[in-house]
Amino acid sequence: MKWFSSLIGFLWRTFWRLVWFAFFLLLCAVALLFYFQKEAAPQILQTMFFQAQQVINGQQALDMGASLETLEQLSTDTVDMSAEGRWPTNAATVYIETQDPTFRSAYETAIANWNATGAFTFTLVDDASQADIIATEMNDGQTQAAGEASSSTNTLTNYLVAVTVKLNRFYLLNPAYGYSMERIIHTAEHELGHAIGLGHEDHHTSVMESAGSHNGIQQTDIDAVRALYATQ
Ligand SMILES: [Zn+2]
Known part of the structure; x- marks a missing residue:
């Protein structure tokens, strides 16, 4: 033994x-x-x-x-949007509230890309109080989301009255999470998609996919905006 x-x-x-x-x-x-x-x-x-x-x-x-x-596979964002909201017309004003050059540039490119579709027009304004949409940032490691969108809607008209979108620097600007400039722009396009009134789209290739932010604005997304604003 x-x-x-x-x-x-x-x-x-x-x-x-x-x-x-x-x-x-x-x-x-x-x-x-x-x-x-x-x-x-x-x-x-x-x-x-x-x-x-x-x-x-x-x-x-x-x-x-x-x-x-x-x-x-971080989710693109957390969304607090009232269902079926949209603006009275296919246009809205945006105030970019961030000093970060990467985020500022991502928002500006995302706005230019949406405007190029012709389906919706964002106009930049210099005064936050004049803006329909505030595009800003956050720094939150407790959430598993790269962005955030929240809105308030007039319940009588179902029209959006104010939207705030945020890019989360905790993930997007940390090299450990490997976000390219392209994916940061896609995230900004996605958040602005919510600000237009779009929900998530996980059945077709779409900028509104709920995770990954691998796609830019697709024809599917342009069609969705046109359908949402078909009546003006
Ligand atoms: Zn989303």
């Missing part, structure tokens, strides 16, 4: 070596995270702890693989 007890001893030592090795790897990972991400690191850790906590509490039945997948 001597061989048996030495086998147990060997397994026990191996087990603890692995535990310490895993701990060491975790420390290295955290150190690397802080080295490469600097000021974003505490927030990334916070998000990871928050997600781990949710898994432990059973609020989200995801394994680690699914959790990482979620981070790669």
Whole structure:
């Protein structure tokens, strides 16, 4: 039985070596995270702890693989739009409220791309109080969304009265999430699509797909805007 007890001893030592090795790897990972991400690191850790906590509490039945997948396949946004809202005509004014040059440029390009379709016309204004739509930013790692759109509607007319769209710098401007300028513009086009009155479109290739922001404005989207504003 001597061989048996030495086998147990060997397994026990191996087990603890692995535990310490895993701990060491975790420390290295955290150190690397802080080295490469600097000021974003505490927030990334916070998000990871928050997600781990949710898994432990059973609020989200995801394994680690699914959790990482979620981070790669971030939803485009969270939407708080009243159903069926639209503007009285196919035109609205926009005030861009961000000092960030990347976001400003993404919004400007998105506006130019929507205007080029001829289906809807955005006009930029210099005064927030004169704007139908406020295009701004947020910095939120607790949400799993790259953007946000919220609106208020006149319940008598069903017309939109105010919309605020946001781009989330926590994901879009963090190289760790790999957003190209093209995908940031698609996200801005998507949020402005909500501001026009469009909902999500996951059955056809569309700028309004609910995750990934891989598509720009498609013919499907132009047709959807024309249908929404067919009566003026
Ligand atoms: Zn959306």
